[in-house]
Amino acid sequence: MKKLIKALFATTLFTAIPFTATKAQAMSVSPQNWWVGMQNEALQVMLHEPNIAKQQWQLIPYNGVKLISISKTDNPNYAFLNLKITPQAKPGDLVFTSPTGERFEYPLHTRSSNSAKRKGFNSQDTLYLINPDRFVNGDSSNDTAAGMLEAADPKSKGGRHGGDLQGVINALPYLNDLGVTQLWLTPALENNMPSYSYHGYAITDFYNIDPRMGSNELYQELSNKAQQQGIGLVMDFVLNHFGSEHVWMNDKPTSDWINFNGEFANGKHATSHARQTIQDPHASQFDKRQFSDGWFVETMPDLNQRQPLLATYLIQNTIWWIEYANLSGIRVDTYSYSDKAFLANWTKAIMSEYPAFNIVGEEWTTNPAIASYWQAGKNNSDGYTSSLPSVMDFSLQEALIQALNEDESWNTGWVKVYQSLANDFLYPNPNNLLVFADNHDMSRVYTELKQNLNKTKMAMTMLLTTRGIAQMYYGTEVLLDNTGSNDHGDIRIDFPGGFAGQTVNAFTGKGLTNAQRDMHQTLRTLLNFRKQSPALGYGKLTHFSPHQGIYSYARIADEQIVLVFLNKNKQAKNWSLEYMQEVLKLHTTATNLFTKQQINLTDAITLAPMSATVLVIE
Template sequence: MKSLIQIFLVSALLTTCINVNAMTASPQSWWVGMQTNSLQIMLHKQNVAKHQWQLMPYSGVNLHNIIKTDNPNYAFLNLEISPSAKPGTLVFNSAAGGRFEYSLNARKANSSKRRGFDSSDTLYLINPDRFANGDSTNDSVKGMLEAANPIERGGRHGGDIQGVIDALPYLQKLGVTQLWLTPPLENNMPSYSYHGYAITDFYKIDSRMGSNALYRELAAKAKQHGIGLVMDLVLNHFGSEHVWMKDKPTADWINFNGDFANGKHATSHARQTIQDPHASDFDKRQFSDGWFVATMPDLNQRQPLLANYLIQNAIWWIEYADLSGIRVDTYSYSDKAFLANWTKAIMTEYPQFNIVGEEWTSNPAIASYWQAGKVNNDGYTSSLPSVMDFSLQESLIQALNEDESWNTGWVKVYQSIANDFLYPNPDNLLVFADNHDMSRVYTQLKQDLAKTKMAMTLLLTTRGIAQMYYGTEVLLDNTGSNDHGDIRIDFPGGFKGQKSNAFTGQGLTIDQRDMLQTISTLLNFRKQSAALSQGKLTHFSPKDGVYSYARTSEKQTVLVFLNKHAEMKSWPLHYMEEVLGSQIHATELFTQQTVNLNKAVTLPAMSAVVLVIE
């Protein structure tokens, strides 16, 4: 059996434990030249707090103090790292004979200046276990509680990071610019471990997905294909098989004393209590401190050692994997004072970075509370750049499924976007038609190809940052089941024995090919369109079943017409004079035909028309 020294050298995580067998240190390594000069290392081993740790002399690094808790199995070393410190190895000794080494690494050039994802991007959301099996040897791993079970809807199907790496040429050709993987971190749970949100090690990629080194390789190879990597982080909860459930670092590490109490301590999901000036303290606590389920204990971010752990964990992954963004699961469920500090710490370290928080509400008054720059009545200040636009998602599905009237149909979308005055930066909202927690857009639109194409055209041409769920381009469908295992369906071509292959086009239906071509056209146009990435949005009140809008930049104007009618429309453009100016010709994106703007535009039945004016 390999020693810990060998394991850490092979994995390049650079934390070595000598004569302190089975001790772990978190973070596993750090960097010199960070904006913040403090570092807190959490040590975990039986009776580790009894060691009187001393740092051997190292220029520019001081061991400020050691924090011990009510659990002798933990110790927290607070270090000060000056800007003059150089990369190297810190050596810690104790009088009891303990010794361990800790690496300080050099940062990549301009790491602090990295640009996050923005409105020029499209995030492609992947459930790695259901996307592509690139390495069948890790489908089941000895020591992991759940083995592969590809025929079970809630089981592990074998997809992994190697499968995503292998798909990079396909994703680049499709027009994707960012990858958002549901958490690939270790989920060593006895069941339903595939989804990734019950984390049992915040510093380790699940061995059935690959390794830390392979995740970093994914980031590097994706960048070579013009694609960034966005990590899905969970701050609110963790998996019940985590060592913290058996050995809590502090008595108050987990909310409600680590007891779900048969649902008594379940969250209320009443997110409005956070902003409600009349809400009781009881209701506020029930929302923020309550657990999702018994297998996902709720973390107490008011505990300062835990708060610091979560902040450093995010920064560690940004540096280690060279991330271009973070998506935060169940954002508002965490302590809001902690969230302010967490976002501020990351954005201070990376001023041009981007983080999007999941606040699942169709009420923009609630969602906008969290976006950076919002002046809130209670004085709360957030540094979160982006939130998810659930209001537009819900309105879009309603609009396409409803008949048109004065208060139904496209007016729902118009009204949702009209609420942008509530947001400090609506261009930095994440817009989407579906995701991993809801039925697929094709399913929600009752398997209507034309409506699905209209929905995706709107999402990929309106304001904001676009997100698309994997397989939307080939009409993946969960009709007949709302089970998450069916929503997170296997991607065609990613697994052996499938009849169709989206990567090659083999076996796809005519409708699937049509959708794939539509999505590819939109995504690749979006990548190079100044109007879609930077342009102003001007939309017009829906009329006669048509919703229309313009995206305008200095050198380009894009006009979008979404016609829900079951008949062709001859559509006059006189009302668009303010965005047309003197332009008389445009090119239709999908047909590449030239269109005379001095005449009425032909809008085919149940269609999206996109006119590009250069």
Template structure:
């Protein structure tokens, strides 16, 4: 049985009046879960004055009910034992109008053993509103505060989940193995709601994106194409139009008394305070408790009921939508003890799952602090499997834009990767050229095709999990603007009245077609390459404008040469003998030319050369 979300109607006067409807979160659970003690949030006017009883159900007990300082909430604590069967729980209230049913479902077979994304995968990051408009009937929804405005770079353009479903054959052919969509949950904000990071309902997809059922359909159809689904989750903050802002479950649900105070309570963004052994408690709180902006209030994950709510919400979406991973926005901004609880609960439920946290720092000492297995000086224990490699992203941009020198050029990449000793699991680091929050790669290189191809070859052949931003394969560009609305540009072919179509190739330039072929070749090679999936990385100090490395597995060696010189380079291979099998025959990935390796190779100017050596 479905329940409507709480309805909050704001009157024209300064003091809001409320109209309530019974709201239950989550709407269901599953039997056979490791997480078998759950808390059901019930919201309705003066609901705390009512008594709830659970009809007798074998294997399920209502342990107790928590009432808070807000009489409009009750939290029902259930224990679902291992011998409980699927069925429907019936909760009776002293107000019969508030009695409700709560389904217990059977889990999909082997759900707990699901495989998360790995270093064999390539994730394709999509801003759904800017990708494909698959259903124009939901561009504007009357119940949502913001209507479609495709002519405004910061407005909603109409892309949706159906559009992503329609694009699945294209993505499969491109070589994508995982999809990461920026948040598709309800963002009922008055403006700039398209990005998805100001969530106003943690359990429902935004109707302008589709529905929960359609999101599940995307997951099913993507898996039919061999593609997994990664959900972008926000734990640190939420949208200011969420009902919680007008009717907080507890007084301490939101940090800093639930007030932004004209920026006084803004976050310091000083992420280093979390690891700093000398940092004051004041500075730590300014970072973790401060708000991003007034429209994104900061959640207090130290509140036990909120802690439980966020853990259950993540597990519910994994189970409901059959997810293969989670990307966590602004990871380190949340309370770090909560983050330990949250990641552990998910990994206990799904031991082979994967979660990547966004820690936007070029300092690997800070980023590595969060990865599972790291022994930290302060004793902090994390269960987060993966982090994002902002250090390498920055190093590659600088390396290709700088002249070669003792401390410039390729050495920046070499030094970044040399810091891998800080990470407990270097294969489980996500590498990327750009994303939805930074200028596009082609823009950073001043529309230089050669540099863009070299960079993407590096990111798709080095160690770690590869991530590509939508449109990189066709050189999408935000020059000269750095506005997020321009970075998150409409995908050609996804909307009406566009001159180019990436899905058919019509209207694409020669350079765009060249880039698409390069990316497709690399991504499809990754799908079947044991060396790129799990092979050891061995790299060599840059020399004469060439950076070279090998990915080595038992059955395959991949050699990569990055030549920044503007002339052909006759490159001696004697220094690489430790990674080149004897009497090796190599195949050039991009030309398919096969030849016997000698002690030198000709490297074309401003080109990445990839050689594949298969060993029996």
């Protein structure tokens, strides 16, 4: 989520587990259940109820499970049960009792088949980023929900428009046809804030879907139905902060649960956003703390992940959602703002449980020296070891927009993209970087490229054919545009056809302009080709220095070679491929991806003006 964000939002308890006997009042228990057969045998269950710390809980004997200890804090309203669940444990209900007659059951479930071996998203995938409130309103009955502080206000840029999980489910056939292989939804967890709550990043319940989005069961259904369409689900996690209406603000589990003693102090404790302090060998401890511990805004208190109980809570919350919703990946918001030692432990815990999983962290910097610091395998000078598989490539995003908007010269235009990719030597695994032209926090690519269709097609062709994991923002395929406004409400525009009363429908094609139809068909062709292309999926990238306004490169796999030519000139070019002999490997013919024409590679090829040409050699 972007560094500067507007004010926000309110609270619920965790997930309430009702007593099975004697007491009418509900106690909140989180996580609400767990699974047998996890690699990490430890489980810490948080109990929250007035004066719960006075209870002396006992576990009725259960084969394979032991209650090791009970952790108590300076707040008597919390207790933490420390359990060991060995491989001998079978699914069932743990039963806890207290001397005063309280009793509750805690479910242990069976993991889904091969859960630990789940495959995360990778360089063969395209992630489709959705703001669910602005995508499709599949259930108008939940637009305004009882108990939620903010009602629907679809005419307000910053209001809730009514999009929901049912809308995403309804759109799955469209997304499958488009060629999408992964869905990244901005957070759908409860954001019970008084206003500006639609974006999802001010969480007030880490274990429950916002009722205006649907329910936990519907989120699970979305995951299952997406998988039936060959589409994975990537969850957007927020580890750094939470919503100010969360119960923790008025009833902190520990006095050090929130940074700066839980006080924003009229901006005195706001984050500096000086991310370079993490790597800076000369940085003061004051500056480091101001960055990592500072709050974004008053309504987004900053979590203290150095608190071990909180660290465990966040790790278990992540694993719970992976198991519950059968996730194929995680995107972490504001990654570097969290305590870096915690981040090392968090990523290690997740990747140890799921070795083939994938996590991408948002480190909003165009400096690859800073971004690469966080990727797993990087040998950092300060000895920091990360287990984070992927980071977002903001350097390439900026370079691509600049390249297409600048005139060509020795240091402007395509050379910006060439130089950005040349910095890949800084990354342990550049093929696992997330590449994108825009996202929910920045102006749309069509807007940035001044509503130029050809430039937008070049930008998206480049991102869908270069190295890395591709991400596309919803509506790019129909040229959604925020020209004239940088307001997030205009960037996160309603998807055409997703809401009642719209005259344009991207799902049916009704009302689309010729340019929108052209863009849709171009991306549909690219995305579906990318799904099955070995060269684009895992092929080596070899690029050539830009020349005469043309940037060219090859993706090379044993089974296939893909040649890409991006021509910024306003006139056609007859282009000799003599300089590309090292990648052509004696091949003499190729097929144009878009026109299906056979191309003789021994002759000069014709590159149309302001265009992307993709040639496939099988």
